[in-house]
Amino acid sequence: MANQFCQITRDGHLTIFTLNRPKVMNALHSPAHFELSKAFDDFAADPEQWVGIVTGAGDKAFSAGNDLKHQASGGVMDRPPTGFAGLSHRFDLNKPLIAAVNGVAMGGGFEIALACDLIIASDRAVFALPEPNVGLAALAGGLHRLPRAIGLKRAMGMILTARRVTPQEGIELGFVNEVVPHAELMDAARRWAGQILACSPMSIRASKQAVMRGLDETVEMALRHQLEYPAVSAMRASEDFIEGPLAFSQKRKPNWKGR
Numbered sequence: 001m002a003n004q005f006c007q008i009t010r011d012g013h014l015t016i017f018t019l020n021r022p023k024v025m026n027a028l029h030s031p032a033h034f035e036l037s038k039a040f041d042d043f044a045a046d047p048e049q050w051v052g053i054v055t056g057a058g059d060k061a062f063s064a065g066n067d068l069k070h071q072a073s074g075g076v077m078d079r080p081p082t083g084f085a086g087l088s089h090r091f092d093l094n095k096p097l098i099a100a101v102n103g104v105a106m107g108g109g110f111e112i113a114l115a116c117d118l119i120i121a122s123d124r125a126v127f128a129l130p131e132p133n134v135g136l137a138a139l140a141g142g143l144h145r146l147p148r149a150i151g152l153k154r155a156m157g158m159i160l161t162a163r164r165v166t167p168q169e170g171i172e173l174g175f176v177n178e179v180v181p182h183a184e185l186m187d188a189a190r191r192w193a194g195q196i197l198a199c200s201p202m203s204i205r206a207s208k209q210a211v212m213r214g215l216d217e218t219v220e221m222a223l224r225h226q227l228e229y230p231a232v233s234a235m236r237a238s239e240d241f242i243e244g245p246l247a248f249s250q251k252r253k254p255n256w257k258g259r
Helices: 030-045 068-072 108-115 142-150 152-159 167-173 182-197 201-214 219-228 230-236 240-249
Strands: 006-011 014-019 051-056 061-063 097-101 104-106 118-122 126-128 178-180
Touching: 006 030, 014 030, 014 182, 051 061, 051 108, 051 182, 061 097, 061 108, 097 108, 097 182, 104 108, 108 126, 108 142, 118 167, 118 182, 126 167, 142 152, 167 178, 178 182, 201 219, 201 230, 201 240, 219 230, 230 240
Parallel strands: 014 051, 051 097, 061 104, 097 118, 104 126, 118 178
Antiparallel strands: 006 014
């Protein structure tokens, strides 16, 4: 059955997820959360898909977050175990995700971007956690990921004021990787994806898992435990682990297999 709320495009080893509710600024409701969760499940399980880009349909919004009109009308508010957009509570995805933020990224929309590994922003993007303005709180990861990304005081300056932040300030604060003219956004996101795809996918997954798991440990303990991380063990046992040094010694481009 075709997706209703998220368009999926595959280009080689790259998957592009386009949040597709432009009439409501790509705000998400319960059916969208479950659909997206299934899409990210499929991405995680597909050995031929190595990198993902998440963006929004239309020119106005990446995602305005929770569909408040749906909530106010008494609509079902169920979410999958993987959380908001199938991402906020997904902690086992070792494949990198790039958020290509094409407009408003408010509340849950900002939390989707923060759940990705990189944020590439259009110069039209706007970021905020405005939940306190409507009697809510950013409980889909924003209150926890933002302080880890930019430090406590800077994060509290956004969280406690619910203020809007430009992409240029996002660069200064440290949660945006690059700002580009609106028309160049997807080209820029694909450029970043291409740089990742030039590397061994086994190494990329091992690196992401080591970083994320290591954040919960001291550096000493992370160094002790990293060889036990599943993605690191898989990298060391992979064909790519042999191919990389072999290609380097033969002065040729490696032929990554992802296994």
